[in-house]
Structures are given as structure tokens and as C-alpha cells.
Amino acid sequence: MKNHVRVIYDPSVAKDHTAAILRGVKSLERFGVLVDEGLATERTAVKPVRLGRYIRRIIEERNGAPIDFKCWGIRLADVFAASPKDILGFGVLEDPLLLEKDGKIEESVGAGRFGDIALLSLFRFMEIRNPQLRLKALETAAKHEAAHLFKAGHCTEPTCVMQPKPVVSKSVLVESILLRPDFCRDCEREINAKVSLREYELNHISGAG
Numbered sequence: 001m002k003n004h005v006r007v008i009y010d011p012s013v014a015k016d017h018t019a020a021i022l023r024g025v026k027s028l029e030r031f032g033v034l035v036d037e038g039l040a041t042e043r044t045a046v047k048p049v050r051l052g053r054y055i056r057r058i059i060e061e062r063n064g065a066p067i068d069f070k071c072w073g074i075r076l077a078d079v080f081a082a083s084p085k086d087i088l089g090f091g092v093l094e095d096p097l098l099l100e101k102d103g104k105i106e107e108s109v110g111a112g113r114f115g116d117i118a119l120l121s122l123f124r125f126m127e128i129r130n131p132q133l134r135l136k137a138l139e140t141a142a143k144h145e146a147a148h149l150f151k152a153g154h155c156t157e158p159t160c161v162m163q164p165k166p167v168v169s170k171s172v173l174v175e176s177i178l179l180r181p182d183f184c185r186d187c188e189r190e191i192n193a194k195v196s197l198r199e200y201e202l203n204h205i206s207g208a209g
Contacts, residue, residue, distance in 0.1 A: 001086065001202040003028075003195055005118075005149060006049050007037040009092035010059050017122060018092065020135040024142025025090055027183075028150070031195045040091075048087050050078055051117050055091035058119065066098040066105050069113060086202055088149050090118045090142075097121035110141055112148025115198065120145050140181055150194040151187065160184035 007025050009018055018037070026035045038045025040059045046052040054074045058067065078085050097119055099108050109125075112118035120142055128134040144161050155162035161180045183191065 001199070002032060002034050003150075003199055003202070004034045004036075004087045005090055005146060006045070006087050007035070007090045007092065008040050008046060008049065008052070008055050008059065009037070010040050010094065013092055013094060013122065016131075016135060017138060020138040021090075021092055021120060021142040024139040024144075025146040027143045028146055028191075028195075031150070031192050032199070033150075033195060048085055049089040050085040050087060051075070052085070052087075052089055053077070055089045055117065055119075059091055059093060062095045064095070064098065066100045067111065067119065068100075069111075069117070088115070088117070090120070090146055090149075093119060093121045094123065095121065096123045110145040112145040114148060114150070114152040114194075116149070118145045118149050143182075147183070147187070147191055150191045150198070155184060155187050157184040157186065160187055162187045 005025060005028060007018070007022055009021075022035070022037055029035055038049075040046060040056045046056050049055065051071070051074060054071050097108050097111065098105050099111055100106075107124075108121070110118070110120040120138075122138070125134055125138055125141070128137055140161060147162060151162065154164045157163070159180055161182055162184070163180050
């Protein structure tokens with residue numbers, strides 16, 4: 001069994017935006033990760049994804065509530081599912097992404113947790129008026145958040161895509177992510193090692209092998 005990541009989005013998202021995000025997530029294919037896509041409205045696409053119901057709820061509710069990464073009830077449902085949910089989900093939001101950190105609620109471009117869930121909000125990217133720059137920024141940001149599924153933490157290499165995410169103001173993306181288009185060698189090695197380890201676990205510990 002291979003590592004598998006599914007990009008989940010609402011049908012209302014523009015096709016060029018989903019294509020750019022998919023290109024970014026597909027950067028994981030160089031490490032042997034299978035990447036595909038599915039609509040949040042299609043139950044068959046969401047059901048086999050880890051935390052798939054939660055990702056769908058985040059996409060569809062649009063109530064401005066901060067994301068709760070614990071969401072214990074849904075996690076327990078995944079744990080006790082009839083079949084293991086080994087597909088990792090990458091959710092695409094159209095509304096602002098709000099995260100609670102140290103008791104404070106902050107807006108973020110995206111979020112990703114190792115071996116768990118990744119999210120990307122289109123909201124601030126729509127402030128980039130140049131369509132080509134917007135698509136490139138989305139692709140790069142998607143690459144960053146998707147990589148967090150196989151890498152915890154950020155990178156100190158100035159030109160690495162795993163540098164901390166861009167600072168978001170109320171009007172512009174302050175820090176350009178276009179200057180950090182790809183992984184540095186250290187991050188490539190780390191992601192490759194984590195992908196290999198998880199693939200081993202999928203095929204042996206989960207009983208698939």
C-alpha cells in the first residue's frame with residue numbers, strides 16, 4: 001500500500017485554482033506518494049479519507065469558526081471505522097482559515113499536521129490581482145502545506161519552500177512565497193524518509209502487507 005493524499009474541494013472553486021493547488025500537492029509524487037482529487041459533495045470521495053467528514057464540514061459550513069484540530073468525536077469515528085482510513089486529506093477552503101493558538105484566534109493562509117490533515121485557504125490569495133502570480137503562489141503554498149503531512153516543523157534554509165508560511169495582513173500577502181519554490185536537500189531527505197517509514201507502517205503494522 002502506497003501513501004495516498006486526496007485534495008478535497010467544493011465544486012464552486014475555480015478550475016484554474018484547483019489545478020494550481022493540485023500541481024503543488026503533486027510535488028509529493030517525486031517521493032512516491034499517490035495524489036488525486038475529489039469533490040467535498042461526493043460522499044464516495046470523502047468517506048475513505050482520514051478526517052474526511054471533518055474536512056467536508058470545514059469546507060461547507062463557512063461559519064467563520066476557528067479550526068479545531070482535536071475534533072475528538074470525528075477522530076474516534078475514524079479509529080473505529082470498519083476499514084482503516086489511510087488516505088490523508090488536503091482540504092481547500094474559500095473562506096478565511098482561522099486557527100486557535102495559545103488562546104488567541106489568528107488567520108492563516110494554510111495549516112498542515114504531520115500524518116494527519118492539511119488545509120489551504122483561497123481567501124487571501126484572491127488579493128493577488130495578477131492571475132499568473134496568484135496561481136503560482138497557490139501552487140507553492142499547496143506544496144508547503146502538503147509536505148507537512150510528511151514533515152513536522154519548518155526549515156531555516158532561506159530559499160526552501162518549507163520556510164514558515166507567509167505573513168498575512170488585512171490587505172496583502174506581505175512575504176512573497178514565490179521566492180521559495182522548492183524543497184532544499186535536507187527537507188527532501190526528511191520527507192523521503194518519512195514517506196518510506198509511513199509506507200512501511202501501512203504495509204506491515206496496519207496488516208495490509
